[in-house]
Amino acid sequence: MMFILVAGMATAQAQTQPPQIFFTDLDSAPNSGGESVSGFSGAYVTLYGDFFGGSQGASTVTWNGLNCLRVLGPTGSYGGWGSSHFWYQEIIVQLGSGCTPGAGNFVVTVNGAASNSMPFTVRSTGHIYAVSTTGSNSNSGSFASPFATIPHCKDQLTPGDTCYIENGVTASTVDDFSAAISLTNTEAGETQLSGTAGNPIALVAYPGATVTVGLPASNAADYGLRVPYIGVTASYVTIAGLTFSPSQEAMDAAGNPGTANPPVVVLSTNWRVIANLFECPDANQEDGCFNSHELSFIQFLGNEATNIGTTCCSGGPANKEQHAVYFSSDTNHVIAAWNYIHDNLSCRAIQFFSSPLNGGGASDPTGKSQYDLSVHDNLLTDDPCDGINFGTVNPSQGKVEAYNNVIYHVGIGPDQQGDEDSGDYSCIYIAAETNTGATVGTGTIEIYNNTMYDCGSFAATYPNNGAIMINSGEAGLQLDLRNNIMYQIAASARSAAVNGGSTAEPFGNGPADAGGAWVAGTVSGTNNLLYSTAGATLPTFLTGTVNSDPMFLNLSLFNLHLQTGSPAINAGVIINSSNTYDNYLPWNGNPTDLDGVLRPQGTTYSIGAYEFFTGADNLPNPPTNLSVVVN
Numbered sequence: 001m002m003f004i005l006v007a008g009m010a011t012a013q014a015q016t017q018p019p020q021i022f023f024t025d026l027d028s029a030p031n032s033g034g035e036s037v038s039g040f041s042g043a044y045v046t047l048y049g050d051f052f053g054g055s056q057g058a059s060t061v062t063w064n065g066l067n068c069l070r071v072l073g074p075t076g077s078y079g080g081w082g083s084s085h086f087w088y089q090e091i092i093v094q095l096g097s098g099c100t101p102g103a104g105n106f107v108v109t110v111n112g113a114a115s116n117s118m119p120f121t122v123r124s125t126g127h128i129y130a131v132s133t134t135g136s137n138s139n140s141g142s143f144a145s146p147f148a149t150i151p152h153c154k155d156q157l158t159p160g161d162t163c164y165i166e167n168g169v170t171a172s173t174v175d176d177f178s179a180a181i182s183l184t185n186t187e188a189g190e191t192q193l194s195g196t197a198g199n200p201i202a203l204v205a206y207p208g209a210t211v212t213v214g215l216p217a218s219n220a221a222d223y224g225l226r227v228p229y230i231g232v233t234a235s236y237v238t239i240a241g242l243t244f245s246p247s248q249e250a251m252d253a254a255g256n257p258g259t260a261n262p263p264v265v266v267l268s269t270n271w272r273v274i275a276n277l278f279e280c281p282d283a284n285q286e287d288g289c290f291n292s293h294e295l296s297f298i299q300f301l302g303n304e305a306t307n308i309g310t311t312c313c314s315g316g317p318a319n320k321e322q323h324a325v326y327f328s329s330d331t332n333h334v335i336a337a338w339n340y341i342h343d344n345l346s347c348r349a350i351q352f353f354s355s356p357l358n359g360g361g362a363s364d365p366t367g368k369s370q371y372d373l374s375v376h377d378n379l380l381t382d383d384p385c386d387g388i389n390f391g392t393v394n395p396s397q398g399k400v401e402a403y404n405n406v407i408y409h410v411g412i413g414p415d416q417q418g419d420e421d422s423g424d425y426s427c428i429y430i431a432a433e434t435n436t437g438a439t440v441g442t443g444t445i446e447i448y449n450n451t452m453y454d455c456g457s458f459a460a461t462y463p464n465n466g467a468i469m470i471n472s473g474e475a476g477l478q479l480d481l482r483n484n485i486m487y488q489i490a491a492s493a494r495s496a497a498v499n500g501g502s503t504a505e506p507f508g509n510g511p512a513d514a515g516g517a518w519v520a521g522t523v524s525g526t527n528n529l530l531y532s533t534a535g536a537t538l539p540t541f542l543t544g545t546v547n548s549d550p551m552f553l554n555l556s557l558f559n560l561h562l563q564t565g566s567p568a569i570n571a572g573v574i575i576n577s578s579n580t581y582d583n584y585l586p587w588n589g590n591p592t593d594l595d596g597v598l599r600p601q602g603t604t605y606s607i608g609a610y611e612f613f614t615g616a617d618n619l620p621n622p623p624t625n626l627s628v629v630v631n
Contacts, residue, residue, distance in 0.1 A: 016613060016614065017050075017051045017596070017597055017598065017613070018051060018110070018113035018114065018115060018598070019049060019050070019051040019052050019053075019059075019108045019109070019110045019113065019114075019115040019596075020049045020050050020051055020115055020116055020590075020592055020596035021047055021048070021049040021106060021107075021108060021115050021116055021117075021118040022048050022049045022050070022088065022301075022302075022337075022338055022377070022596065023048050023049075023118070023274070023299075023301045023302065023337075023338065024045055024046060024047050024048065024106065024118060024120060025045065025046040025048075025204060025238070025240040025241065025272075025274045025275060026043060026045050026046075026120075026162070026202060026204070026238060026240070026272075027119070027120060027121065027200070027238075027272065028120065028121035028122070028123055028198060028199070028200065029042065029043030029045060029095060029122070029123060029126065029162060029202075030042060030043055030095070030122075030123045030124060030125060030126040030127075030128060030160070030162075031043075031068075031095045031096060031097055031098075031099045031101065031122050031123070031124065032095075032097055032124070033126070033127060033128045034094075034128035034143065034162075034164070035094075035128075035130070035143040035164075036143075037070065037094065038070060039096065040069075040070040040094045040095070040096040040097075041094075041096075041097075042094055042095025042096055042097070042099065042122075042128075043094070043095050043128060043162055044072070044092055044093070044094050044095075044164065044204075044206070044207055045092070045093055045094075045095065045106075045120065046090055046091070046092045046207070046240075046241070046275070047061065047090065047091045047092075047093065047106055047108065047118065048085055048088060048089070048090050048275070048301075048302055048338065049088060049089060049090075049091075049108070049115065049596060050088040050089055050595055050596035051089075051110065051596060052081065052082040052089045052091055052108060052110060053081070053082050053110050053111075054082050055080070055081055055082060056071060056080075056081040056082075059081070059108065059109060059110045059111070060108070060109045061091060061093055061106060061107070061108045061109075062106070062107050062109070063095070063099050063104050063105070063106055063107075063120065063122065064099070064100070064102075064104025064105060064122075065104075065107075066098055066099060066100070066104075067098075068095070068096045068097075068098035068099040068100075069093040069094065069095065069096060069099070070093060070094040070096060071091065071092075071093055072092040072093065072094065072207055074208075075207050075208040076167050076206075076207065076208020076209055076210070077208045077209075077210065078090075078092060078207050078208035085275065085302065086302075086304070086338070086340045086379070087340075087379065087594070087595065088338070088595070088596065091108065092207045095122060099122045100122065101122050101123055101124040102121065102122060103119065103121050104119075104120060104121070104122065105117035105118055105119055105120065106118040106120050116590045121198065123160060123198075123199070125160050125199070126159075126160030126161050126162065126199065127141075127156075127157075127158070127160070127161045127162070128143075128161070128162050128164065129141040129142070129146075129147065129153050129156060129157075129161065129162070129163045129164070130142060130143045130146040130147065130153075130163075130164050130165075130166060130206070131146055131147045131148065131149065131150055131152075131153045131163060131164070131165045131166060131169050132146035132147075132148070132166040132169065133148075133166065133167075133168045133169055134146070135147045135148040136148050137149060137152040141153060141156060143164075146166070149169075149171070150163070150165055150169065150171045150180075150181060150203065150211075150213070151171065151175040151180075151181060151182075151186065152187070153165070153203075154175075154181060154183070154185075154193065154203060155185050155186060155187040155188065155193075157193065157201040158201075159194070159195045159196040159199035159200070159201065159236070160195065160196075160199035160200070160201075161201055161202070162201075162202040162204060163202065163203050163204065164204055164205070164206045165203065165204070165205055165206060165209065165211045165242070166206045166209050166211075167206065167208065167209035167210055167211070168209075168210070169209075169211050169212075170211070170212045170213070171212070171213040171214070171224075172212075172215060173215075174215075176190065176228070177223075177226060177228035177230075178222045178223055178226075179222070179223035179224065179225060179226040179228070179252075180213050180214050180215060180223065180224050180225065180246065181203075181213060181224065181225040181226075182225075182226060182227075182228055183225060183226065183227045183234045183237065184227070184228060184230070184232055184234070190228075190230060190232070191232065192232040192233065192234070193232075193234055194233065194234050194235045194236055194237070194268075195235065195236030195237060195270075196235075196236055197236065197270070199236070200236040200237060200238050200270070200272070201236065201237055201238070202237075202238035202239075202240065203238070203239050203240070203242070204238065204239075204240045204241055205240065205241030205242055209241070210243060211241070211242050211243060212242075212243045212244075212245060213225060213242050213243065213244050213245075213246070213250075214244050214245045214246025214250060215246055222246070222248045222249060223246060223248070223249050223250075223251075223252055224244040224245075224246040224249070224250040224251055225239065225244070225250070225251045225252070226249070226251070226252035226254070227252060227253065227254040227255070227256065227268060229254075229256060230256070231256055231266075232256055233255050233256050233266055233267065233268040233269075234254075234268050235268050235269045235270055235271075236269070236270045237253075237268075237270070237271050237272070238271075238272040238274065239251070239271075239272070239273050239274070239276060240272070240273075240274040240275055240276065241274070241275050241276065242276050242277070243276070243277045243279075244276060244277065244278050244279065244280075244289075245277075245279040245280075245281075246280060248280060248282060248283050248285065248287070249280060249283065249287055249288070249289060249291060250278045250279070250280055250289045250290055251273070251276075251278070251289075251290050251291065252291050252292075252293075253268070253271050253273065253290070253291070253292040253295055253298065254268060254291075254292065254293050254294055254295060255267040255268040255293070255294025255295055255296075255330070256268070256294065265294055265330055265365045265366055266294065267294050267295060267296045267330070268294065268295050268296075269295070269296045269297050270296075270297045270298075271292075271295060271297070271298045271299070272298075272299045272301070273290070273298065273299070273300045273301070273303060274299070274301050274302055274303070275301070275302040275303060276303050276304075277303070277304045277306075278290050278303060278304065278305040278306075278308070278324070278325075279305075279306060279307040279308065280307075280308045280309070280346075281307050281308070281309075281310060282310050283308055283309050283310065283322050283346060284309060284310050284319050284322055285319060285321075285322055286319065286321040286322065287321075287322060287323075287326065288322075288323045288324065288325055288326025288328070288346075288351065289305060289308040289323075289324055289325070289326075289346065290303070290305060290324070290325045290326065291326045291328055292326070292327050292328060292331045293328040293329040293330060293331055294329060294330050294331075294366070295330070295331045296330075296331070296332050296333050297332075297333040298327075298331065298333070298334050298335070299335045299337075300325070300334070300335065300336045300337075300339065301335070301336075301337050301338055301339070302337075302338045302339065303325075303339045303340075304339070304340045304341070304342075305324040305325055305339070305340075305341045305342075305344070305349075306324075306340075306341070306342050306343050306344060307343065307344070308322075308324045308344040308345065308346045309322050309324075309344050309345030309346030309347075310345060319347075320347045320385065321347065322346040322347060323346050323347055323348045323349075323350075323351040324341050324344050324346050324348065324349050324350070324383065325339070325341060325349065325350045325351065326351045326353070327350075327351065327352045327353075327370070327373075328351075328353060328354065328355065329354045329355050329356070329357065329366055329367050330354055330366055330367065330368060330370075331352075331354070331370060332370055332371055332372050332373070332398070333372045333398075334352075334370075334372070334373045334374065334375075335374050335376075336350060336373075336374070336375045336376075336378065337374070337375070337376045337377045337378065338377045338378065339378045339379070340378070340379045341378065341379070341380050341381075341383070342379070342380070342381045342382050342383070343381075343382045343383075344382070344383050344384070345384065346383070346384070347383070347384055347385040347386075348383065348385045348386045348387075348388075348389045349380040349383045349386070349387050349388065349410065350375060350378070350380065350387070350388045350389065351386075351389045351391060352370050352373060352389065352390050352391050352392065352393060353389070353391035353392050353431075353433075354366075354367050354368060354369060354370050354391075354392040354434075355367050367392075367434075368394075369392045369393055369394035369397075369434055369441040370392055370393050370394065370400075371393065371394050371395060371396075371397035371398035371399070371400060371441075372397070372398030372399055372400075373390070373393065373398075373399070373400045373401070374399065374401050375388055375401070375402045375403075375405065376401070376402065376403045376404045376405060377403075377404040377405065377594050377609075378405045378406075378407075379405075379406050379594075380405065380406070380407045380408075380410060380427075381406075381407070381408050381409050381410065381558070382409050382410070382412065383410045383411075383412070384410075384411070384412060384413055384414060384425075384458070385410070385411060385424055385425055386410065386411065386424050386425065386426050386427070386428065386429040387405075387407035387410040387411075387426070387427045387428060387452075387455070388402055388405070388407070388427070388428045388429070389424070389428075389429045389430075389431060390402075390428075390429070390430045390431070390445060391431040391433055392431070392433050392434050392441070393430070393432075393441050393445065393477075394441025394442065394443065395441060395442075395443035395444055395445055395446075395477075396441060396442045396443035397441075397443075399446070400443075400445045400446070401445070401446040401447070401448075402428060402445075402446075402447050402448075402450060403446070403447070403448045403449045403450060403575075404449050404450065404592075404593060404594045404609045405450045405451075405594075405609060406450070406451045406560055406594060406609045406610075407427040407428070407450065407451070407452050407453075407455070408427075408451075408452065408453035408454050408455075408558060408560065409453070409454045409457075409558075410425075410426075410427055410455060410456075411424075411425030411426055411427070411455050411456035411457060411458055411465055412425075412457055412458050413425070413457075413458030414458070424465070424469060425455070425456040425457075425458050425465040426455055426456055426465055426466055426467065426468060426469040427450075427452040427455035427456075427466075427467050427468065427486075428447060428450075428452070428467070428468045428469070429468075429469045429470075429471075430445060430468075430469065430470040430471065430477065430479060431471055432470065432471050432477045433471075441477055442476040442477060443477065443478070444477075444478045444479070444480050445470075445477065445478070445479050445480070446480050446482075447468065447479065447480065447481050447482075447484060448480075448481070448482040448483050448484065448575055449482070449483045449484065449572070449575065449593070449605065449607075449608065449609055450484045450485070450608070450609055451484075451485045451487075451560050451608040451609040451610065452467045452468075452484065452485060452486045452487065453485075453487045453488075453489075453552075453558075453560060454487070454488065454489050455467045455486075455488065457489070466488070467484075467486035467488060468481070468486070470518070470522060470523060477522075478521075478522055478523070478524065479522065479523045479524070479525075480524055480525055481523065481524070481525030481526075481528050481542065482525055482526055482527055482528065482572070482573055482575065483527055483528065483572035483573060483575070483605055483606075483607045483608070484525075484528045484529070484607070484608070485528075485529045485531075485550050485560075485568060485607055485608040485609075486528065486529070486530050486531070487529075487531050487532075487549075487550060487552075488531070488532040488533070488534070488536075489532075489533050489534075518539050520539075520541035523539070523541075523542075524541065524542070525542045525543075526542065526543040526544045526573060527543075527544040527545075527546070527571060527572045527573045527607060528542060528544075528545055528546070528607065529545075529546040529547075529548070529550050529567065529568050529571070529607045529608070530542075530545055530546070530547055531546075531547060531548060531549055531550060544571075544573070546567050546568065546571055546607065548567045549567075550562065550566055550567065550568045550607070550608065551563050551565060551566040551567070551568075552566075560608070560609070560610065561610045561612075562606060562608065562610055562612040566606075566612065568606050568607035568608050568612070569602065569606050569612040570600075570602040570603050570604055570605075570606060570612075571604075571606065571607050572604055572605035572606055572607045573604065573605065574600065574604055574605060575591065575599075575605065576591075592611075593606075593609060593610050593611040594609045594610060595610065597610070597611045597613055598611070599611045601613040601614075
């Protein structure tokens with residue numbers, strides 16, 4: 001399945017929408033001590049967002065209202081102001097000494113319209129190091145005298161330090177613990193390597209550089225980057241802009257249970273994993289190409305995960321427990337957003353599942369159900385099993401939500417262990433499980449403003465397929481659906497009878513003891529668009545349902561924006577702090593769609609991940625010669 005990234009799509013709409021900043025790679029950095037160019041020597045910071053325009057022209061970017069930044073022109077693979085990053089854009093700036101240390105905000109102004117404010121703290125402290133193919137580990141580590149290897153630079157980091165890695169540098173030998181980069185200070189006796197609150201440590205690709213971490217199967221290292229199980233943790237860590245292509249596991253972002261029996265949960269905290277490329281072409285185990293566990297507070301933003309997983313067993317199906325992105329045991333307080341996960345042989349695109357380390361039960365402190373999970377503004381396509389799997393979640397402890405995601409052509413198989421029943425094949429699957437012996441989580445999972453197309457075509461007669469599956473009849477876990485598009489084609493429409501009747505239920509299903517269908521009391525919702533080319537009887541307990549073709553802009557190119565006349569336009573409900581789970585206000589008070597278009601554009605929200613606005617259906621079709629470049 002081919003997806004054409006619409007590079008610069010938003011730039012064609014820039015006159016009608018103000019710029020939006022989604023996130024930055026760093027959230028704090030020093031204003032001096034780095035590469036000296038034209039009087040600037042602070043850290044480089046990448047701003048990701050949309051409606052920046054295709055060139056700078058008269059546009060500006062400021063910090064805290066100050067013109068204290070150098071805007072970078074083209075360098076390496078970075079094309080300058082407004083370069084494409086997936087379906088959105090990026091701008092790279094360098095801090096100058098005029099950026100007064102303290103808390104402030106980035107603002108981008110285009111055609112006189114100012115963006116939202118993006119928090120960023122400028123510091124006067126922290127070293128800035130460089131690694132280059134022409135460097136030496138006996139050098140000072142400055143840009144004028146760079147180091148030669150990433151592990152050596154990493155070992156010099158203290159709280160507040162940043163290591164920039166220049167083009168062509170690779171981590172191609174084992175650092176320690178079967179990893180190309182062991183996130184411990186290996187030169188100081190494998191001691192803790194962490195930042196502190198307000199002073200993180202960071203490994204970042206230099207602007208426009210390609211930096212590769214990991215070894216093929218023929219080499220010794222099984223990991224790209226990992227926190228080894230030696231009783232230490234790694235907190236306040238930023239990893240940005242790197243290319244991970246190891247054999248099995250790209251990154252193991254973890255806390256440390258140590259060797260105690262029973263284990264003691266020792267959490268790492270506050271990771272930022274930003275705009276990296278993850279590939280694990282030989283992965284076939286119970287893991288993720290990106291994997292986190294015993295980790296609290298992680299932002300996983302703007303990453304690409306592709307080419308993950310292989311076949312096993314002399315050409316047989318892959319392991320169903322191998323996933324692309326896996327937020328595993330005791331990983332809570334997660335934001336996974338603006339990622340592009342696609343074209344994998346591993347089972348699920350994004351998986352949440354917490355497993356105990358000592359067999360489970362009340363005495364085991366590990367493997368508890370997960371909470372405070374926000375999955376939004378992602379593009380997920382062409383994965384064998386589910387797009388998003390909320391496996392072991394407990395929203396009564398903190399929000400569990402998915403919004404503004406575009407998920408299509410997932411659940412395409414093949415079966416993962418020679419048996420179609422071994423996997424699940426939905427755009428979103430709520431397993432409602434626990435391995436701890438405690439009660440499965442309670443509360444409400446919020447699913448809103450997502451666009452789902454062609455979910456579960458592989459297992460057309462299997463109950464665990466469709467747009468959304470929830471398996472929670474007896475658990476008390478509930479699902480609230482609002483403003484979602486669920487478009488199922490005939491090949492995806494499940495033909496099995498539900499509730500003892502003959503009605504096809506392509507959109508989703510519920511607990512097996514309810515006959516496979518969604519049931520009132522478990523699933524509720526309003527203003528969803530449910531459409532199947534095979535026909536279906538709609539759930540009567542959902543209100544405001546629209547049952548017609550959503551009129552996507554160009555379905556043959558998987559352009560799932562809305563065109564003029566779509567029944568999804570102005571057919572949703574407003575999402576705000578009064579009607580989200582636990583009064584949580586999404587979008588940081590700045591509601592936008594997947595592209596960054598402000599909501600609502602009309603009288604109320606459009607249904608789906610894309611808000612319709614005047615001119616949206618006049619966009620040209622995307623080019624056919626586009627390649628994906630991760631900066």
